Amino acid sequence: MDAIELHVNGQKFGVHADPDTPLLYVLRNDLGLKGTRAGCVEGQCLSCTVLIEGRPQTACMVPVGAVAGQNVETVESLVGEGASHPLIDSVLKEQAGQCGYCLAGILMRAKALLDREPAPSRSDIATALDGHLCRCGAHVRILRAIERAAQAGSARA
16 A cells, blocks of 8 residues: 655645545544644544645545645644644633634634634624534634634734
């Protein structure tokens, strides 16, 4: 079996996996990136959301062979090199994560939103996050955190 070339969080990897293996399993089991969560594993809860070429996708539903050579970003991409993305700081300041299980997927979908719309309205944010299953009750804090991240991002620009 030939190696599948993946570009994950700015690094190149060659993985030996069946091309039909869900990307989620390769990220977690082969690359050790445990931030992407396995929730329903049916593409319904959105906990496993990653960015593929900047677009949010559920990693449980995408076969690894379909992303060969494409840029994949996981939640781990939001922290590193001594600095973190404004979303991380904002979530901490707003105490927006409770159990944290769905938060990785929410953060990645929020990042995609902020990348294409640096100053989204609350309605834009809510629409972008529609479909994420979260039972913690931190929704208002999550919305505030994303608004704060947008303000921080515009202050940095």
